[in-house]
Amino acid sequence: MSDLTVGDVVAERTFPITRDSLVRYAGASGDFNAIHYRDDTAQSVGLAGVLAHGMLTMGLAVQPVVDWLGERGIVLDYQVRFTRPVLVDASTGASVTVVAKVGATDEDSTRIDLTVTAADQTVLGKAQVRVSLT
Numbered sequence: 001m002s003d004l005t006v007g008d009v010v011a012e013r014t015f016p017i018t019r020d021s022l023v024r025y026a027g028a029s030g031d032f033n034a035i036h037y038r039d040d041t042a043q044s045v046g047l048a049g050v051l052a053h054g055m056l057t058m059g060l061a062v063q064p065v066v067d068w069l070g071e072r073g074i075v076l077d078y079q080v081r082f083t084r085p086v087l088v089d090a091s092t093g094a095s096v097t098v099v100a101k102v103g104a105t106d107e108d109s110t111r112i113d114l115t116v117t118a119a120d121q122t123v124l125g126k127a128q129v130r131v132s133l134t
């Protein structure tokens with residue numbers, strides 16, 4: 001990774017999320033909280049609408065880095081702060097965009113900083129992935 005420079009964009013991707021995506025994720029994760037698929041339930045607890053699962057958003061956000069690494073490296077650490085929910089409209093769904101940039105590098109590892117947005121707003125703060133070549 002010695003050829004990487006702070007500020008380099010190493011990956012960028014947009015993920016569409018639909019209500020069907022949320023139902024599939026609920027089945028895979030076991031998180032069947034109704035705020036993830038029913039507007040009336042989400043609104044009854046003060047939300048603007050159905051929200052994507054936080055762990056789904058977090059998983060999507062790291063995927064471009066994993067794809068970029070391929071078999072030449074590993075993820076050592078991954079951390080985020082949830083700053084804003086991803087609202088998933090029944091008709092249009094939502095899109096989560098991830099831009100992965102080199103934040104810091106040293107002899108042993110590289111920190112990749114993720115900018116994760118939906119509806120032109122940041123949804124994950126301090127999203128960082130530490131990676132290393134194997």
